[in-house]
Ligand SMILES: Nc1ncnc2c1ncn2[C@@H]1O[C@H](COP(=O)(O)OP(=O)(O)OP(=O)(O)O)[C@@H](O)[C@H]1O
């Protein structure tokens with residue numbers, strides 16, 4: 574059996590704060606080992622986009638809760654070309670805008686929104702496993718709620734300064750301080766909400782990526798995945 578065979582049906586769960594490198598790492602690992610990829614943050618962003626597009630006050634949890642079932646959110650899990658659609662419309666660009674980023678923590682704190690999206694995320698994971706494909710899933714509650722039984726569980730971190738520098742470079746802003754403040758704002762909301770807050774648990778391997786290149790981080794995670802695959806084969 575090859576290393577790839579050991580990874581068949583594997584679930585790699587990655588959590589961590591904003592800008593720690595979850596999406597880039599998850600995509601790189603999925604590409605390296607021919608796995609599927611699920612960006613759960615994009616699902617919360619897609620739901621938020623729909624709420625804003627329909628004029629819903631996202632600070633009104635009851636209003637959000639009443640409408641969560643309305644949009645049809647679909648995720649494409651090819652790590653080289655992930656997609657996100659709402660009611661058939663490609664919203665990949667819109668969900669990265671300031672309005673959605675400013676409102677997504679409020680929507681993701683609504684229990685009905687979480688229940689719905691966690692259910693959908695588990696369905697995507699099961700579909701991948703039925704096809705014998707493994708999947709890398711990243712977000713804030715993957716190791717704790719969505720897939721706590723995953724054989725590989727990681728908590729990615731990086732210093733606030735490193736995360737702000739990386740994100741500023743990505744969005745081409747020189748205002749690193751403002752970027753750092755926005756990351757801190759979202760981390761605080763995501764870690765302090767009542768339902769499924771971002772939490773680091775003892776059974777998830779912490780990976781501090783501050784001094785590491787993206788390729789180095791991907792290499793470390795691939796190694797962990799291969800070791801878990803070999804243990805599954807033994
Ligand atoms: N180890 C690394 N070294 C340098 N840059 C990195 C590293 N990891 C990720 N990056 C870069 O940092 C930026 C943020 O990474 P990414 O979007 O993967 O983080 P994230 O944790 O998924 O963020 P969010 O939770 O906000 O979606 C990207 O531009 C990415 O290319």
Ligand SMILES: Nc1ccn([C@H]2C[C@H](O)[C@@H](COP(=O)(O)O)O2)c(=O)n1
Nearest residue numbers: 613614615617677681712713714763
């Ligand atoms: N599993 C998840 C994934 C994401 N969220 C929330 C919290 C984030 O601020 C927001 C956007 O995620 P990002 O695109 O920055 O990864 O979505 C969550 O609550 N649970």
